[in-house]
Amino acid sequence: MSFTPPSRSALRGLGTRLVHAGRDPSAQHGFINTPIVRGSTVLYPSVQAYAERDSRYKYGTLGSPTRESLETAWSELSGAAGTVLAPSGLMAVTIALLAVLRSGDELLVPDAVYRPTRILCDGLLRRMGVSTIYYDPVLAPDDLAELFTPRTRAVFVEAPGSQTFEMQDVPGIAAAARARDLFTIMDNTWATPIYFPPHERGVDLAIEAGTKYLGGHSDLLLGMVSASERAWPLLRAVSDESGNCPGPEDVFLALRGLRTMSLRLEEANRRGLAMAEWFQARPEVKRVMHPALPDDPGHAIWKRDFSGSSGLFGVTLRPAPPKAVAAMVDGLELFGIGASWGGYESLVTPVDCTSYRTATRYEPGGPCLRFQIGLEDVDDLQADLDAGFARLRAGS
Numbered sequence: 527m528s529f530t531p532p533s534r535s536a537l538r539g540l541g542t543r544l545v546h547a548g549r550d551p552s553a554q555h556g557f558i559n560t561p562i563v564r565g566s567t568v569l570y571p572s573v574q575a576y577a578e579r580d581s582r583y584k585y586g587t588l589g590s591p592t593r594e595s596l597e598t599a600w601s602e603l604s605g606a607a608g609t610v611l612a613p614s615g616l617m618a619v620t621i622a623l624l625a626v627l628r629s630g631d632e633l634l635v636p637d638a639v640y641r642p643t644r645i646l647c648d649g650l651l652r653r654m655g656v657s658t659i660y661y662d663p664v665l666a667p668d669d670l671a672e673l674f675t676p677r678t679r680a681v682f683v684e685a686p687g688s689q690t691f692e693m694q695d696v697p698g699i700a701a702a703a704r705a706r707d708l709f710t711i712m713d714n715t716w717a718t719p720i721y722f723p724p725h726e727r728g729v730d731l732a733i734e735a736g737t738k739y740l741g742g743h744s745d746l747l748l749g750m751v752s753a754s755e756r757a758w759p760l761l762r763a764v765s766d767e768s769g770n771c772p773g774p775e776d777v778f779l780a781l782r783g784l785r786t787m788s789l790r791l792e793e794a795n796r797r798g799l800a801m802a803e804w805f806q807a808r809p810e811v812k813r814v815m816h817p818a819l820p821d822d823p824g825h826a827i828w829k830r831d832f833s834g835s836s837g838l839f840g841v842t843l844r845p846a847p848p849k850a851v852a853a854m855v856d857g858l859e860l861f862g863i864g865a866s867w868g869g870y871e872s873l874v875t876p877v878d879c880t881s882y883r884t885a886t887r888y889e890p891g892g893p894c895l896r897f898q899i900g901l902e903d904v905d906d907l908q909a910d911l912d913a914g915f916a917r918l919r920a921g922s
């Protein structure tokens with residue numbers, strides 16, 4: 527029975543590591559979980575200690591035992607030199623970009639990027655003098671390297687793409703970027719470090735919306751940025767300089783989520799794939815966008831680089847009038863209509879991926895829906911959708 531944290535050699539499997547990461551019962555009177563530490567002021571024992579800020583925790587914005595617990599665990603899980611937490615996934619994207627970009631720099635961003643990231647690039651970053659060049663997400667690394675200029679500072683990647691689920695050759699892109707001394711920044715929210723170890727694959731800064739599978743219950747907002755050795759000092763600096771800090775309750779809930787994350791993700795993987803295959807067999811469906819399906823255009827890359835998939839994927843319907851699609855979706859009893867994902871409940875959102883792209887044209891050939899598969903029984907979800915498809919047909 528261990529009271530102190532187990533040795534490294536005892537922590538082999540993923541489940542074991544997730545159970546023990548970032549906590550030390552011996553430091554808290556034997557209680558298993560790191561408590562919620564709230565606070566602004568940290569007291570120092572003397573004038574001299576204060577002058578030298580000689581303390582493990584210096585001030586509330588700069589860190590706390592609760593935050594450190596999750597940062598340590600996340601770095602272990604991601605194979606990172608260090609992790610910074612942020613109050614949302616989007617704020618994690620912001621912190622990662624601000625860590626490496628300077629006024630006058632160019633940033634390469636895939637056309638299929640999470641849309642709020644695009645709004646950040648076209649808004650805040652542009653006002654700060656950073657230009658964003660959007661690129662075709664399926665460009666081969668060598669072709670992408672043709673877009674590098676003397677001003678290019680970083681390449682952003684996201685695999686699979688938000689809404690359209692294209693796979694990117696992340697190790698290839700990261701190698702091309704590193705050869706030119708550029709940073710690779712990845713939004714790894716879909717796979718999480720459990721299914722795609724970002725730093726092992728050459729990524730410098732990996733973003734995760736903790737809001738999704740780490741939280742897992744749609745009851746918190748959180749972001750993480752983990753860093754490679756060379757990016758870590760830059761990331762730490764921008765976080766400390768900006769006063770970035772998440773709320774302690776959200777961090778505590780995320781730590782609770784961490785202990786069961788691999789189980790929930792395994793279920794998401796299994797159910798997501800089962801549902802994707804079921805959609806594929808439906809006559810109303812034109813195409814399912816899910817890289818773990820063998821006939822997906824990104825499947826070879828997914829199989830080479832990823833060890834699983836999450837429960838989020840896209841479905842393109844055969845052409846149907848908007849009213850029929852609305853009747854199908856509005857009448858679903860088990861699928862909520864709303865943004866975000868990674869929780870225990872199933873969701874559906876209509877998506878229009880044709881409207882905002884600038885580097886590529888996207889023509890799905892029918893209405894697109896994005897599904898998040900939760901922990902309901904797959905048979906029940908299929909029965910609900912069966913009735914939905916009947917409404918779709920009746921309105922077409």
Ligand SMILES: *Cc1c(COP(=O)(O)O)cnc(C)c1O
Pocket residue numbers: 614615616617640688713715716735736737738747748749866
């Ligand atoms: C949800 C999401 C984010 C942002 O997370 P929030 O916590 O909602 O800000 C970032 N990237 C991707 C791919 C996401 O799906």
